[in-house]
Amino acid sequence: MKIGINTRNLISGKMEGFGRYTYELTKRIVLNHPEHTFYFFFDRKFDPQFVFAENVIPIVVDPPARHPVLWYIWFELRLGKVLKKYAIDVFWSTDGFINLRTEVPQIATIHDINFHVYPKDLPTSVSYYYNRFFPKFARKADKIITVSNFSKSELIKYYELEPTKIEVIYNSADEIFKPISEQEIKNTRSLISGNKPYFLFVGSLHPRKNLQRLLNAYSIFAKENNAIDLVIVGSPLWKKHRIKIPEDCQNRIHFTGYVDQEQLAKITGSAYALTYLTYYEGFGIPLVEAMKCGVPIVAAYASCLPEITGEAALLCDPFSEKEAANQLKFLLDNKVYQEFSEKSISKATSYSWDKAAIQTWEVIASLYNRKKS
Numbered sequence: 446m447k448i449g450i451n452t453r454n455l456i457s458g459k460m461e462g463f464g465r466y467t468y469e470l471t472k473r474i475v476l477n478h479p480e481h482t483f484y485f486f487f488d489r490k491f492d493p494q495f496v497f498a499e500n501v502i503p504i505v506v507d508p509p510a511r512h513p514v515l516w517y518i519w520f521e522l523r524l525g526k527v528l529k530k531y532a533i534d535v536f537w538s539t540d541g542f543i544n545l546r547t548e549v550p551q552i553a554t555i556h557d558i559n560f561h562v563y564p565k566d567l568p569t570s571v572s573y574y575y576n577r578f579f580p581k582f583a584r585k586a587d588k589i590i591t592v593s594n595f596s597k598s599e600l601i602k603y604y605e606l607e608p609t610k611i612e613v614i615y616n617s618a619d620e621i622f623k624p625i626s627e628q629e630i631k632n633t634r635s636l637i638s639g640n641k642p643y644f645l646f647v648g649s650l651h652p653r654k655n656l657q658r659l660l661n662a663y664s665i666f667a668k669e670n671n672a673i674d675l676v677i678v679g680s681p682l683w684k685k686h687r688i689k690i691p692e693d694c695q696n697r698i699h700f701t702g703y704v705d706q707e708q709l710a711k712i713t714g715s716a717y718a719l720t721y722l723t724y725y726e727g728f729g730i731p732l733v734e735a736m737k738c739g740v741p742i743v744a745a746y747a748s749c750l751p752e753i754t755g756e757a758a759l760l761c762d763p764f765s766e767k768e769a770a771n772q773l774k775f776l777l778d779n780k781v782y783q784e785f786s787e788k789s790i791s792k793a794t795s796y797s798w799d800k801a802a803i804q805t806w807e808v809i810a811s812l813y814n815r816k817k818s
Contacts (some may be wrong), residue, residue, distance in 0.1 A: 446481045446482070446533050446535065446536045446812075446813055447481075447482050447484060447531065447532060447533050447534045448481060448482070448483050448484065448533070448534065448536075448537065448809060449483075449484045449486060449528055449531065449533035449535070449536040449537070449549075449642070449709075450467075450471055450483060450484065450485055450486065450525075450537050450538075450539065450541070450748075451465055451485070451486055451537070451538040451539055451540060451542065452471065452485040452486060452487055452491075453465075453487060453488045453510065453519075453527065453540070454466075454467050454539065454540060455467055455471075455485075455491065455492070455495045455499045456489075456492075457494065457495075458703075458705070458777065459703070460706070461519040461648075461649060461680075461703070462556075462649065462677075462730075463539060463540045463556070465511075465537040465619075465730060466539055466554070466556075466592075466608060466616060466730075466790060467540075468495070469617070469619070469798045469801075469802075470481070470539070470798065470801060470802050470805055471485070471708065472495070472540075473493070473799060474544075474800035474802050474806050474809075475497045475500060475501055475804060476497060476498055476805075477802065477806065478500075478806065479499075479500050481498055481502075482500050482502060483501050484502050484504055484531055484533060484555075485501055485502070485503045486504050486506050486518065486527065487503060487504065487505050487506070487522070488505070488506055488507070488508070488509045488510045488519060489505065489509040490505065490634040491503055491505065491657065491665075492549035498531075500665075502531075502681070504527065505533070505551045506519065506527055506542045507523070508534055512570075512791050513570050513571060513573070513574035515700050516542065516574060516584050516688075517574075518540050518576060520543065520544055521544060521545060521546070523641050524540070524544045524547075525544045525546050525547045525632075528544065528547050528549045529547070529549075531692070533549050533717075534548070534549070534551050534813055534816075535551075535552065535606055535637055535809055535812055535813050535816075536551045536552070537548050537552040537554070537805075537809060538551065538552070538554065539554050540554065540556075540563060541553045541554060541555040541556070541579060541582055541666065542582065543582050543583055543585060544577075544585055545578075545582070545585050550587045550812050550813065550815075550816045551585065551586050551587055551588075552586060552587065552588045552589070552590060552591040552734070552808060552812060553582055553586040553588075553590070554582065554589075554591070554592075555579065555582070555583060555589055555590075555591055555596070555600060555729075556591065556596065556727040556728065557591075557592075557599065557641055557725065557726065557727030557748075557749075558581070558590050558596075558599055558600065558604075558727075559653055559725045559727075560575040560576060560577065560782075561575075561576060561599075561603055562575050562599070562603075562651055562725055563724075563762065564576060564727055565586055566651065566652040566653050567818075569684050570645070572679065580604050581784075583600060583604045583606060584604070584606075585589055586610075587812055587816075588610060588611075588612065588808055588812050589610055589611045589612070590611075590612050590613075590614055590694070590805065590808060591611055591613055591614075592613075592614065592615060592616050592727050592749075593612070593727055593749040593753060594613055594671075594749075595616070595727075595730050595748055595749035595752055595754055595779045596727045596728075596749065596791070597611045597613050597615075602612040602808060605712070612804070612808050613662050614801050614804045614805055614808075615728070615753075615795070615796055615800075615801060616728045616730050616733065616754065616796065616798075616800075617796040617798040617800075617801060618733040618734040618736075618737050618793075618802065619710070619734070619794065619798075620733045621647065621706055621707065621710040622710050622713060622714070622733075622738050623737055623738060623800060624714060624738055624739045624761040624790075625710075625711065625715065625738070626730075629711060629715065630714070630715040631677060633715035635714060636714060636752060637701065637715070638674045638676060638699055638719045639674075639675055639784065640672070640718040641672070641673065641674045641697075642672065642673045642716075642775065643673060643674040643675060643676045643699070643715075643716060643717055643721075644663065644673060644674070644675045644676070644715060644716065644717055644718050644720045645675075645676050645678065645712065645716035645718070645719050645720065645735075645740075646659060646675070646676070646677050646679070646720050646721065647678045647709065647713065647719070647731040647734070648678075648679045648721075648723070649679050649680060649687075649718075650677075650679050650680065650688065653724055653725045653726075654679075654722075654723045655723050655724050655745070655763050656677070657687055657688050658722055658763065658764065658766050658769065659675075659720055659722045659769070660675075660688065660689075660690060661691060661695060662720075662722070662769035662770045662773065663675045663691075663694065663698070663770070663773070664691035664693060664694050665719075665767060665770035666770045666773045666774060667697060668693070669693040670774070670775075670777065671697075673717055674697045674698070674699060674795065675694075675698045675699070675720075676698075676699045676701065676716070676757055677698065677699065677700045677701070677714065678701045678704055678709065678712060679702075679703065680702055680703045680705075683755075683758045685783075693770055697733060709734070712741060713734050713735055713738050714738040714740065716735070716738075716740050716741055717741075718735075718740060718742060718773075718776050718782075718785075719731060719735035719740055719741070719742045719743070719744075719777070720743050720744075720769075721731070721742065721743070721744045721745065721750065722743075722744070722749065722761070722763045722769055723745055723747070723748075723750070723763070724745055724747045724763040724764070725748045726747075726748045726749055726750060727748075727749060727751060728753060730752050730801075731733055731795040732744065732750070732754055732758070733753070733793060733796045734791065735789060736754075736757060736789040736792050736793035736796075737787075737789075737790075737793040739786050739789050740758060740786065741758075741759070741782055741785035741787060741788075741789060741790060741792045742754060742758035742759070742785065743758065743759045743760075743761065743769065743772045743773060743776065744758040744759070744760055744761075745760065745761065745762075745763035746760040746761060746762060746763070747763045754790055754792065755795075756792070757785065757788040757789050757791065758785070758788075759772045759775060759776065759785065759793035760772075773807065
């Protein structure tokens with residue numbers, strides 16, 4: 446079988462979200478199935494580390510597509526020709542974008558439809574493109590993979606899709622995320638927060654990540670508690686999005702920017718707790734990263750987060766800064782802290798990239814067999 450995969454998000458040094466998802470699954474699937482040939486479609490010069498085995502054929506398809514006009518050129522005008530040229534049997538897009546004209550069977554991973562529910566959180570041109578084309582992608586795709594039952598319900602609700610068209614396959618976290626030693630915690634904190642314990646946020650600085658309310662909630666917490674700082678890991682996704690740092694705790698909030706996986710595992714494992722108040726999410730990989738490290742979690746009671754965390758998180762209204770601050774205070778109780786640390790470790794066993802890769806391959810193989818017959 447010849448499997449084409451949209452690997453535009455495999456960019457060295459910028460592996461967040463879609464890139465991490467693409468990396469973890471494609472690497473496993475390629476290595477598990479040496480009898481098949483995988484065509485990786487990049488939109489720029491690629492890093493050789495992403496050619497995982499001899500059965501991977503990397504193809505650069507111009508132009509580099511990071512703008513709605515270029516998305517259209519890449520997916521509608523270029524991709525269809527490439528699929529035909531290489532006689533692709535099944536095409537899988539790891540970020541949901543597909544070609545609307547090809548007869549090649551296609552699988553779209555649609556992680557969530559935040560752009561439909563909160564269109565104003567994105568630049569106008571991006572929001573317009575997503576909301577115009579993703580309903581078409583969802584209808585055109587032969588099969589859809591999504592990453593939570595919440596996202597599946599949203600796709601059914603807003604796009605009126607048949608439930609049987611959608612497969613839920615949970616994400617996971619890199620194996621490098623695990624509990625770390627007290628000495629490693631001490632070393633990391635000395636570099637990140639001046640030896641102080643810290644709450645942690647990980648993610649792109651996007652409006653739906655609700656970072657402004659997290660900062661405000663932390664400010665409320667910090668007025669009564671000076672022992673714990675706040676560390677923000679991530680980079681702005683859209684330049685227009687700005688956040689305001691509360692003046693009363695500016696010296697206790699630390700921004701790291703983007704960090705690589707090895708650094709992130711140490712920073713996560715050294716955190717006092719993960720704070721994740723995003724009000725719309727398809728899955729939330731940082732949640733599982735924290736779980737695997739045994740780090741307690743304070744998360745929003747919104748979208749998929751209760752589904753993904755189960756009983757392993759203290760939940761709060763993402764729009765109530767006071768409620769979020771109270772949950773941060775609640776974790777200061779040693780008994781509560783230990784309880785949620787243990788719950789994190791336990792819940793982490795629910796998620797596995799190996800399992801996700803097997804399930805994803807089953808979708809690819811079943812679609813190929815269905816079309817072949």
